Amino acid sequence: MRWQAGWALRKRVAPRKTEAVLRSADDKYVAPPHLAQTSAGVLNLEMGAYLLALRDALVEIGVEGENVNELLAESLYRVMKRFYGPIDALAIVVHPMSRLARSRWRQALSRRFFFRPPDWQMVEVTATRGHGFDVRRCVMAEYMSGRGEQRFCQEVICKQDLLMAQARAEVLMRTLTIAAGDDRCDFRFAPFRERGGTGLAVQPEP
Numbered sequence: 001m002r003w004q005a006g007w008a009l010r011k012r013v014a015p016r017k018t019e020a021v022l023r024s025a026d027d028k029y030v031a032p033p034h035l036a037q038t039s040a041g042v043l044n045l046e047m048g049a050y051l052l053a054l055r056d057a058l059v060e061i062g063v064e065g066e067n068v069n070e071l072l073a074e075s076l077y078r079v080m081k082r083f084y085g086p087i088d089a090l091a092i093v094v095h096p097m098s099r100l101a102r103s104r105w106r107q108a109l110s111r112r113f114f115f116r117p118p119d120w121q122m123v124e125v126t127a128t129r130g131h132g133f134d135v136r137r138c139v140m141a142e143y144m145s146g147r148g149e150q151r152f153c154q155e156v157i158c159k160q161d162l163l164m165a166q167a168r169a170e171v172l173m174r175t176l177t178i179a180a181g182d183d184r185c186d187f188r189f190a191p192f193r194e195r196g197g198t199g200l201a202v203q204p205e206p
Contacts, residue, residue: 041119
């Protein structure tokens with residue numbers, strides 16, 4: 001995470017200032033409480049805590065709030081894209097003809113090995129077309145809420161789902177998030193033209 005953040009920072013601030021920001025973030029980092037019970041949950045909370053420390057370090061040098069969140073969302077997206085790279089490649093092998101099938105397969109695999117109970121509670125929902133699931137518990141949302149960082153959670157953490165969907169040319173429609181105060185996050189993946197179609201990621205403004 002630190003390396004990817006440094007890469008994104010160097011595109012916008014001087015190298016010397018970038019190193020100072022990263023050192024400041026290391027000093028500001030506060031380990032998250034023991035909310036997570038899975039290794040993926042622990043890793044996610046540590047990453048979230050570092051992102052908050054990095055946000056504070058950037059604000060300290062005068063970077064404005066919206067620009068900070070955009071920069072951090074970009075940094076996290078680079079991390080997530082690298083993490084999901086092998087899974088995305090395998091999904092294409094398993095389902096070469098359908099992005100919707102790849103999305104369903106990838107989400108099922110992620111819930112089985114990474115986003116596991118009790119840190120995440122996910123429930124499949126019936127969809128007339130496409131597929132979907134609801135997230136009833138998210139340990140990251142709970143952690144961010146405990147720190148009063150619900151907006152940061154939406155603009156940086158939750159945004160990753162939309163960015164990844166756009167990168168994959170998938171149609172993801174989400175209208176609710178726990179971070180926004182809703183009782184669940186609703187993920188709905190819809191079909192679209194496989195040839196010549198473009199993905200769409202939708203989330204109303206908070």
